[in-house]
Structure formats: structure tokens, C-alpha cells
Amino acid sequence: MAEMTYADAAVLALQQEMQRDPRVWALGEDIGPDGGIAGQYRGLQLEFGPQRIVDTPISESTMMGAAVGAAVCGTRPVVDLRYADFGMCATDEIVNQAAKIRYMFNGQARVPLVARQAIGIRKGIAAQHSQSTEAWWVHVPGLVVVAPATPSDNHGLLKASIRSDDPVIYLEHKELWPVRGEVNPDADPIQIGSAETVTKGNDITIVTWSSMRYTCIDAARKLQEFDVAAEVIDLRTLWPWDQERVLESVARTGRLLIVHEAVRVGGFGAEIAAEVGEALWRNLRGPIRRIAGPRSPVPYSQPLEDLFRISSDQVSDTAAEMVRSAAA
Amino acid sequence: MQEPSASEQSSATDKTETNGSPEAWVPHSNEVVRIVEMFRTMHLIRAFDHAAARAWHEGRVRGSVHQYIGEEAIAVGVCANLRRVDYLASYHRGHGHAIAKGADVTRMMKELFGRADGTCGGKGGSMHIADFSVGMIGANGVVADGVTIAVGAAQAVKLLGEDKMVAAFFGDGAINRGPLMEALNWAAVYKLPVLFVCEDNGYAATVRTASVTAGPGIVARALSFGLRAETVDGNDVIAVDKMAEKLVGHIRAGEGPALLHATAHRWYGHYAHDKNLYRDPAELVRDRADDPIAGCSKWLVENGVAAEELKAIGLEAEAMIDGALTASDASPWPAPQAAFTDIQDAGAMSWQK
Numbered sequence: 001m002a003e004m005t006y007a008d009a010a011v012l013a014l015q016q017e018m019q020r021d022p023r024v025w026a027l028g029e030d031i032g033p034d035g036g037i038a039g040q041y042r043g044l045q046l047e048f049g050p051q052r053i054v055d056t057p058i059s060e061s062t063m064m065g066a067a068v069g070a071a072v073c074g075t076r077p078v079v080d081l082r083y084a085d086f087g088m089c090a091t092d093e094i095v096n097q098a099a100k101i102r103y104m105f106n107g108q109a110r111v112p113l114v115a116r117q118a119i120g121i122r123k124g125i126a127a128q129h130s131q132s133t134e135a136w137w138v139h140v141p142g143l144v145v146v147a148p149a150t151p152s153d154n155h156g157l158l159k160a161s162i163r164s165d166d167p168v169i170y171l172e173h174k175e176l177w178p179v180r181g182e183v184n185p186d187a188d189p190i191q192i193g194s195a196e197t198v199t200k201g202n203d204i205t206i207v208t209w210s211s212m213r214y215t216c217i218d219a220a221r222k223l224q225e226f227d228v229a230a231e232v233i234d235l236r237t238l239w240p241w242d243q244e245r246v247l248e249s250v251a252r253t254g255r256l257l258i259v260h261e262a263v264r265v266g267g268f269g270a271e272i273a274a275e276v277g278e279a280l281w282r283n284l285r286g287p288i289r290r291i292a293g294p295r296s297p298v299p300y301s302q303p304l305e306d307l308f309r310i311s312s313d314q315v316s317d318t319a320a321e322m323v324r325s326a327a328a
Numbered sequence: 329m330q331e332p333s334a335s336e337q338s339s340a341t342d343k344t345e346t347n348g349s350p351e352a353w354v355p356h357s358n359e360v361v362r363i364v365e366m367f368r369t370m371h372l373i374r375a376f377d378h379a380a381a382r383a384w385h386e387g388r389v390r391g392s393v394h395q396y397i398g399e400e401a402i403a404v405g406v407c408a409n410l411r412r413v414d415y416l417a418s419y420h421r422g423h424g425h426a427i428a429k430g431a432d433v434t435r436m437m438k439e440l441f442g443r444a445d446g447t448c449g450g451k452g453g454s455m456h457i458a459d460f461s462v463g464m465i466g467a468n469g470v471v472a473d474g475v476t477i478a479v480g481a482a483q484a485v486k487l488l489g490e491d492k493m494v495a496a497f498f499g500d501g502a503i504n505r506g507p508l509m510e511a512l513n514w515a516a517v518y519k520l521p522v523l524f525v526c527e528d529n530g531y532a533a534t535v536r537t538a539s540v541t542a543g544p545g546i547v548a549r550a551l552s553f554g555l556r557a558e559t560v561d562g563n564d565v566i567a568v569d570k571m572a573e574k575l576v577g578h579i580r581a582g583e584g585p586a587l588l589h590a591t592a593h594r595w596y597g598h599y600a601h602d603k604n605l606y607r608d609p610a611e612l613v614r615d616r617a618d619d620p621i622a623g624c625s626k627w628l629v630e631n632g633v634a635a636e637e638l639k640a641i642g643l644e645a646e647a648m649i650d651g652a653l654t655a656s657d658a659s660p661w662p663a664p665q666a667a668f669t670d671i672q673d674a675g676a677m678s679w680q681k
Contacts, residue, residue: 025487051487057517059510065476066483066514072465073415073484093507096470097477104456105466106449107670144674166672192674240675 001184007040007177009151012185013158014041014078018048021076024162027054027063028080028116037082038118038177060086064093064115072101072109076162079115084133084171087117098167099142110165114158119147120211120261121308122174127297132210132262137169138239138271144192145238147171149213151181153236156190163189173211195242197249201229204255204319207246207272209235212259218312219319228323238268243275250276254285255322259315264292286322291315360631366408366565367624367638370400371645373424374621376433379649380423380440380454384600388657389440393454396424398563398595401620402527403428405568406495406588409576415463415481415494417474420455421527422467425497430462437652443659450662451670463492472498472505475524479511482520482585493521493579501532503546512553515585523575524550524587527562529594534606550587562590563618566627593618 004012018024025048026041032055035042045053056063060081067077081087087094098111119132137145144166148154154172161168198213199220208216213234220230231249235241250256256276258269269290277288291310298308356364377397383389396403399421407428410416418425427433431447439446440454447457458466465481468474478496485492502508503526515522526546530537543549550557556578560571568590575586593615597604604612625638 023488054518057510057513059507059514061507062476062479062510062514065473065507065511066480069417069465069477069480069482070484070487071480072460072477073481075484075487077480092470093473093476097468097473101458101466102672103670104448104452105458105460106447106451106666108448108458108460109465142672144672164674166674237674 001182003180004151004183005177006151006154006172006179006181007038008042009155009181009183010040010158010172011042011044012183013155014162015044015047016185017159017162018044018052023075024078025052025054025075026078026080027056027067029056029058029082031055031080036080038174040172040177041080060089061093064090065097067113067115068093068097068101068111071098071111071113071167076112077114078162079113081115081117083129083174084117084119085128085131087115087133090115094137094143094167094169095140099140103142111167112165114161114168114170116170116172118174119171120173120175121298121305124300124302124305126300130298132260132293134171134238134262135266135268138268142167143239144168145171146192146236147173147210147238148236149173149176149210149234151179152183152187153190153196155183155185156187157192157236160189160192164192168192171210175211190236193237193240193242195233195235195237195245197245198232198234199230201231202253203229203323204231204257205246205249205253206230206232206257206259206315206319207235208232208259209238210261212261212310215310215312216259216315219315222312222316223319226320228320230319241272246272246276247279250280251283254283256284256288257315257319257322258288258290258292259310260292261310262293263295264290265295267292286325289318289322291318356633360628360633362408362569363566363624363628364633364641366404366569367621367628368641368645369404369428370565370621370624371642372433372648373400373403373427375645375649376427376437376652377423379437379653381596381600383440383653389454390442391453391455392420393440393600394421394598395596395600396421398615398620399527399529399592400424401565401568401624402525402562402590402592403497405565406523406525406572408569409572410463410493410495412462414492415465415478415485417465417478417481417494417496418467419471419474419498419502420467420469421499422457422497423454426457426459426464426467429459429464431457431459431464433648434652434655437649437656438659441656441659442661443656444662444666445659449666451666472502472508474498475502475511476507478522479515479520482515482522483518485521486518493523493576495523495525497525497527499532500526500528500530500537500546502526503537503549504532504541509549512550512555512587516553516555519582519584521579521582522585523572523579524555524585526587526589528589528591531594531598533598534602545589546587547589555585555587556583557587557589559589559591562592563620563623565620565624592620
């Protein structure tokens, strides 16, 4: 085991996959000598050269289009789109090409690529650099959507995503880059679609992902003080999502709270709530609830931005209220 | 065209014997044989697209059918210089590119008919024909998207150290999409083995491209990115072949990407349900005077090929397409589960929810 940051865990995963498979390469802005906006490619160009760690022009459409072409012609590209907000400049190539080629061409080709695009609010970077777009991608048939929260998951899931024959939208959270944690460099890739039960409990299930994992762990700790045992599940992968684990937990607790930073309206929490409601309405001891972002652009000014951050108090208060008010 | 040299005239090939009609026993030069083959492929494309449009009007083919009739010389002249292993990325008007690259016309017609044994199992249709077995990596329903895919294919070729090149076809309507400009720059920056082929029929769907395009056009744009770029009469298959040979030579020599701007005429509407009413009837008549098949036929007759042989080639192409239509009608529909396969590995079958 080694302690490292979330960013370094990604470097390690990519390095290991590039050593393992000469068909793996990466392209994007600033990933060469600069090593990526958060150091998530640091040192890789020195080891693998500019042919495999390719600094590109600011041409998102072609970054993605080229990745699609390179993927159907025998390589496994990792595209860095910087922020999810810029991933939108490549939406056509992701949605109309990467996601559909295997299907339209009846399986003649697969599109094994990873599109990395960081999500989330971070220190006043405002409306065009702070969005969490996971629900957009989950809606598109053909795509896998991954959102790791820990260094260990960033390592194991990036490896799994690179080895996947599906196009993977890989959403790291900007505020998690410096987070430190234990990583086993020799660990097997984490299976795509498997969630992690972070804390065990029988009173309420809290489903979350990405940076909200930490908020929810904090909330679970506070809830313990009130003798409420919360089961926090970090989905890690949003498509496919680990329905089995969530349904098993909610069947046991009878209560479900979903927490995500992305806008609540049409957010992925709504999908989870609907699925769980349809499957388990007889077991529910109260309404399923969501804590998520307002349907508003993210503002710049600190006191305003703070209004968009979900606190662990909000989560623990809501969870405690759900447990108190629920039918026995 | 130059007269064939004495040495060429004496080098008859097997092809003449296997493909020619009995009247054509007089040995043809290599050049004539090559042009006869191009003539044959142009006929096949034309017969295919006439049949496809007919089948569309009869309701046997659904969706959109974009006919390539009038532009056959471009695909054929360019593909005469490609090998099977080379890649070709196409666009919505893509039947001609697939046929010229060697795709099977019967399977293509079955694809248009939505049948299980179509090129893409009936899941793609006219605008999404791909045949990876001949390097045809896809037609495309989004204007200019095939071009960005093509530069990535070239990047894969380079990374894998393969001896291949990529041809990216697009129409003149695509020259005003940003991704095309990005891709030209990209190909030049990384010195990729790509031949960009702009098929300029003067129309972006129903709009005169000139009326919405500033500046001198695609050649100037390509030159400004440092590509080699040439214009050719896209009605003249021999000229296209010669120019493509030059540019392909440049690309295969590792000297970077090139662009071929080929002017031609779109005889019919943007797609089968477009009646072309926005065009001057006189213009349509003039267009047909430039018929690439008639032009090629004339050259071949002047160079010693019997008119009967050429006529037989045309009839043969039509018979082949008639056979494709009959086979398509008789082909099975895809099984219902085909609708839900090849979506993705992870989370497969979750569509059922």
C-alpha cells in the first residue's frame, strides 16, 4: 500500500495501463510537459514520449472525434477534456459517434475510449467551470459513466475504464485532486457498476457519489451521536449503477436519502428515487428524499458559492428528521 | 489523356480476359484496363443509387437516401489509389464510397432494406453503412464528423506503426463546420496520412454553398493550414485518378496530409424526397452534359474499347443490382433481440428496465 493523492492515483493507473498495453495513449490540452491541470498526467510524457501523451490544440470536437477514430482503428485513447463544462464542446462526438458506432455498425467496431472531464464546484471558478453533468451522460445509451471519490477508486476505476471496450465518461471531482488516501498499486481494477458500502447501518440508506461521499460520511458520524445508524453507499459508477446493493440496503432500512452536488431537477437522484420507489414502495417507511444543487448556475462570490455547497449538517439533519418522522 | 505507350500496350493482363466481353479479346493496355474497371464501378454505383431511390419511392427503403449520381467519378478515382487496408470515412451521401472501397452491393442493399444480413444487420441503414472488412469505417449522419474520426484513424495508424492511409470524404456543405477546420489543422500539426476529399456539388443540402461561404473556399482554407491542396474536375474520372495518385503519393511518402477539391454535379435532390425544385432546370440539363460515365465511355471508345463491351458492363451492373434487390426482398428481418444488442458491455440489457 502507498499513500497518495487522488491525482497521483490517476497518474499511477494510466502509467500502469500504458506499460501494460502499448495501444493505450492519452490526448488533451496541457497533459504533456505541464502534466495536466491538476498534475493528473505528471511525468507521463517523459516516460512515454509525445506520441503517446499528446498535447493537443484546443479543439474539443477533434479531440473526441480523433479518439473515436483511433478507438475503432485499434487503439485505446484516454481523452482529457479538462472540465466537464468543456466536455460540452465535444458532446456531438460523444453522443452521436462514440456512443452509437458499435450499435449502428452492428458490432463491427467497438469504441474503447475514456473521456476524462472533471466535475464540481471549486474555489470560485464560477458558472462555466463548476458544473456536474453526470446525469446528461447517463441518459445516453452506449456510455458508461464513472465518478470516483477516493484515490483508491480513482486508481482502480481508471484502470477498469481503460480496459473497458465501452466508451467511458470519467468524471473526477476537481476538489478531490489533492485528497490523500491509501492505494494498493497492485490491486485489480474495480469492477465497473459496483458500488461501495462505506458505513453500515440499518436506520437509513444514504446514496451518494463523488465528493459528496465525504460529506455523507461526516453526516453518518454525526448521526451516530443521535443513535441513528446510517448506511452510506458510494455508487462510484452511475451507469450501470449498483441497483442490487441499493435495493438490498433500502429493503432493510426502509428509508432512502440521495445526496448529489449536481442540479436536483432531472438529476441522477431522481432516477434512483424512481427505481427504488417502484421496486420497494411497500418497504418504505417514509418518502424518499434528495439533497442536491439548486437549478441555478454556480455563482462566483464566496458567500454565494457557499450556498451551493451541501454541508454534512444538512445531510445529518435531513436524515435524522426522516428517521424521527417515519412510521415505526 | 496521353496515348498509352508501346510498352503499356503490349502488357495485356488477365483482367481483360476475365472481365471483358468476348468482343474485347484485343489486349488492352494497363491504363485502359484500369479505366475500364473504374467505368465498371461507376456504373455499379449509379445502378445502385437509381435502384435505392426507386425502392425508397416504392416504400421498400425507409428514412433518407442520398443519391451519389453525378459524383461517381470522385469516389472511384480516389479509391482506385487506395488499398483494401487503407481506411475510408464517409458521410451521408456515402453509397458510392462504400462501393468504390469494395463493399458488397448486395449486403448494402439489404442494409437499406433493413434486413438481418445487411452490412450492419439492418441497424444502420443508408446513412450508417460501415464495412470494416474493406476499411470502410463508416458513413455518417452528422456533417463533418467523419473527418474528425478520420484524423483519429490516421493517428492510430501512426501509433501502431501501420502502413496505411486514410481518406476522408465530405461535401462542400461541410466546409463551414468548425470541426472540419479543427481537423485540417490537427492533421497538419501531427503530419497525419490523411487525404481530405471535398466533393463540391455546389449545394449544402438545398442552399447554394457559395451564398453562405466567405472567401475563396476550401482549397484556400486547406493551404492556409499548410496542407497540399489541389482542385480537379470531379466529372472526369481519369483526371481524379491522376490527381489522387499524386496526392496519395505525397501522403504515403510521409509528407503530411493533402486535400483534393473535386467539383461535380448532384443530379438529383439532396435526398430522394427532395424534388430539386429550388434549382434552375437549365442548370440541371447542363449538369448532365458533364456525365462522368459518358465522358469515361467516350475516352474508352477512343482508346480502342468496343462500345459493345462498355454496354455489356453497364448491363452487367444493372443485373447485379437487380439481383441485389431480389435478394434484399427475400432476406429475413432482424430478430427482435437485435434491437437491444451491441449497445454496450457494462450494464448490458439494462434497457429492459
